[in-house]
Amino acid sequence: MKKLKIGLIGAGNIARTHLKAYAKLENAEVVAVCDINPANLKKTCDKFGIPEEHRYNSVEAMLAAEPELEAADVCVWNINHAPCAIAALRAGLHVLCEKPMAYNTKEAEEMMAEAEKAGKLLMVGFVLRFSPENTMVKEFIDSGVLGEIYYSKATYLRRHGNPGGWFANKALSGGGPVIDLGVHVIDQTRYLMGSPKPVSVYAMTSDKISGRKLKADIEWRASATGENVCDVEDFGVALIRYDNGATTLLETSYELNGPNNTSKALFGTKGGVTIDSKSTRVYTDISGYIADVEPSLPSGDFDVIFANEMAHFVDCVQNGTPCRATAEDGIVVMKILDAIYESARTGHEVILK
Ligand SMILES: NC(=O)c1ccc[n+]([C@@H]2O[C@H](COP(=O)([O-])OP(=O)(O)OC[C@H]3O[C@@H](n4cnc5c(N)ncnc54)[C@H](O)[C@@H]3O)[C@@H](O)[C@H]2O)c1
Incomplete structure (x- = not known):
């Protein structure tokens, strides 16, 4: 081969x-x-x-x-x-x-x-596009299980997880959890909602506890960059509106006096779905009865998800398979990220063209 x-x-x-x-x-x-x-x-x-x-x-x-x-x-x-x-x-x-x-x-x-x-x-x-649960939920959505999706929640909250190094240095990273963690869940929810076009963003960021020192380990630290700067936000919240009328609420943090939480939720006219680190659940009704379903799914740890992503990249190059995470998508997400920072800075809603 x-x-x-x-x-x-x-x-x-x-x-x-x-x-x-x-x-x-x-x-x-x-x-x-x-x-x-x-x-x-x-x-x-x-x-x-x-x-x-x-x-x-x-x-x-x-x-x-x-x-x-x-x-x-x-x-x-x-x-x-x-x-x-x-x-x-x-x-x-x-x-x-x-x-x-x-x-x-x-x-x-x-x-x-x-x-x-x-x-x-x-x-x-956009590695989360390649997780088994994402693939499964996309299939559910494409077959109409959720109906019309009008709202989603994109959550990536770390209680104590500023990696420091270049991640904390805005000149090298562009920002904190919004551009580092929020990017993942903004992209994943938008992808599952059928890649609508964003029309406006209203956001707030905070840096009140950015560089705090606690008597606790953080999850992981960035490689040293020779700098010791921490000038990025530690928290961000944003309301993103799309051209089909659907809205996403983003919450993301490096530091927060609240629980770790990496979860996505999508709400549609026929059903809803939640995806978190422990399970994926579908909320729907069957013959008029409220029914919550937990589909079984082969586990896809970190290594499996990255292997899926790299396999897809190689497949696209070698076989011309249509790419599932394009530059066009990357640009749309960058527009949302830029708009979050601009809205947070100005205090006003940012209208996207
Ligand atoms: N997909 C994910 O879940 C995920 C997770 C972590 C990081 N990332 C992304 O991966 C990238 C790297 O993050 P990381 O955690 O590996 O950081 P890192 O600091 O561990 O590694 C980055 C490396 O890039 C090198 N580097 C910087 N500029 C260079 C240049 N011009 N030419 C050659 N080398 C250069 C640095 O010396 C460093 O060794 C970031 O964009 C980050 O957002 C993605």
Whole structure:
């Protein structure tokens, strides 16, 4: 079987998850890796057996020295998504780019223009689209189980989970939980609602407890960036309205005096659905009786979901399968994220064109 030759850009935490996923695929291999941080480059390449001669300290060096590369996978800080993706597209590679698509809408649009010019695939790493429960719920929705969906809740709340490092540094990340965590659940709920066009956003963010120190471990910490800045929001709430009249309520936090909660809920004229870390439930009625159903589903842990995402990317490149997480979707979500920050800053509703 022909293996797609992939160059990995960025060798930090999520790059290791991607490498693990590619290792499960028979039709793809990561043949080269670059990172501007020599310690991360060494740690990741040693762990996954990438030979010394295929390790590079910049994207430019890797692209120049590895002409047989066919695709690139961008796993760098948000501020560097656009320059790295554009460099790879200009070198004639297909690109998978981690979420959020870019630092802002303008850069996301530049990336898509470059992909169109190059005639290459630009896929966005909206990994929740590839979870088994998401696939199942999408099938329910497509077959009419929920009827017309008019409201959804997109929730990603961490009680004590600011990863620090570049995530907490707005110049590198673009913001806090809204752009880092909210992006996942905004995209997933919009996808399940049939990808409507957003028309307005009204939001509030808060940074009252951003850098608090508690006598408790946080879930995980970002790789050190040499900076010790914390200037991102710790909480965000937003009401997103779509052109079909449907509305989504987003709640997201790095720090909150409330419980951890990663859940999505969609409410339609015939049924509703909730998806959380423990279960997926459908709320409907059967012959006039209220009926709550918990379908059984094979478990899809973190590694399975990423393997599904990478398999889809490779399948799109090799077989021309229509992409399930396009640059167009990435741009729409970036517009929502930008509008959340603008609305929070101005205190006014932002109308999207
Ligand atoms: N899909 C998910 O669930 C998920 C989870 C975590 C992170 N992410 C995304 O993945 C990306 C990376 O996050 P992370 O947690 O791996 O961070 P990280 O700090 O662990 O790794 C990022 C790496 O990128 C390197 N880097 C930065 N700019 C570079 C450049 N121009 N060229 C080469 N290397 C460069 C850094 O040195 C670092 O090693 C972010 O965009 C983040 O939003 C996605």
